Amino acid sequence: MVLVIVVALLALLAGLAANRWLRPRLVNADDDEGMAVKDLVGPLLTMTVLLLSFVLVTANGSYGRAEVASRGEARALDQLVETAEYAPATERARIQAGAVCYARAVRVQEWSAMADGNGSPAPSIWSTGFRQNFENLAGQPVFGMLVAADNKRSDEREERLTQATSSIPSTIFWFLLATLVITVTALGICLPRRNNRGQVITLVVITALLTTALVIIRDVDRPFGGIINIAPTAIAEAERQAHRDFAANGPAADLPCDAEGNRAT
Template identity: 80%
Template sequence: MWLVIVVAVIALLAGLAANRWLRPRLLSEDDGTGMAVKDMVGPLLTMTVLLLSFVLVTANSSYGKAEVASRGEARALDQLVESAEYAPAVQRARIQAGAVCYARAVREQEWPAMSDGHGSPAPSVWSADFRQTFHSLQGTPVFGMLVAADNKRSDERDERLTQASASIPSAIFYFLLATLVITVMALGICLPRKNNRGQLITLTVITALLTTMLVIIRDVDRPFGGIINVEPTAITEVERQATRDFLAHHPTTPLPCDAKGNRVAA
């Protein structure tokens, strides 16, 4: 984010400096000499806005998919907990306890790791424990329900981790940054050299708007880190409900994990 702001400010200052030193050499008021630089600034600004808008839509789509996947994973985990109510007592306790620990591992370990586009192995410990428990339930009516819910949870987690990575390649982002620099400098060159207070204010506002759009693109493209991010609200609520259900059936039995979802010795 700071890189975008710093580069945009430098571009603005460079444009104003070019207005003072280069404008007399680059611009001509004689229409017979061909297209002047100021005649090309309008199309350049239009192209910049269109590029930024297109990429913003792409980044916002990735953000939306990340949010949907996070909620879908939480719903699948909640369904897993509810389906476990139909399992024998031993398996029910293990599945519900594992759901609590899985949710804690996602919230406390995987969510912070996703801000850098990475996952965490901590939740996989409990998803493997789910499958191990399912083996002892083969042939029972609840087996299909549990497997279906766990498969849904796994698919949604995979989608969440996929969307944690930037969907816009770095080359495209830096191309947009270069386009912003060229646009701002070109606008700066074309400002009148005298009585230009209104134009200076307008150029500053345009620079701020383009910079803000690029910063938003950078932030939204990383949906689990930054200012605009997907919070683990849904998985936290499922953790709370799963904890309640587990304690309702086993009030004296401790959970097999700590507050961060790490397995503890029995």
């Protein structure tokens, strides 16, 4: 984000400097005419529409799928906890306790790691525990329902981690940044040398809008980091409900993990 702002500012200064020192060598030294403010509106609207369209596609794509996956994972985890009510007491307590710890590991450890496009091994410890507990229930009616709920949770987690990585290749981002530099510099060269206050203000506005659009693209492309991010609200609610069911079935039992989802020692 800082890089985009710095490069855009340098491009703006380069355009204004070219207008001051390079333009007199290309045209009549007494020239007071140049691109009028109304002439700048065309490129402004064109670039703005194109970039905003790109932002909408990105937002409805990667961001939307990431949000759906995070909510789907929470629903699958909640279904796993509710289905465990039909299991024997020992397996029920282990599954529900593991669900609480899994949700904590996702909410605290994996969510912060996804801001950089990475995952965390902490939730996998508890998902492995789910399958180990399922083995003791093989042949019972509840076995199939638990496996189906856990498979759904696994699929949604995989989709969430996939959408956490950047969906826009770095080549495309640098191409957009180069386009911004060329556009702003070219518009700066076309400005008149004198009586150009309105044109300079318009160029500054164009630069600010294009820079903001590119920053939004960069920010939305990583749904779990930045300003426009997805909060772990759904998984936190699933954790709360799982902890409620676990405590209701065994008030004196302790969870096998700490507040961050790490296995208790």
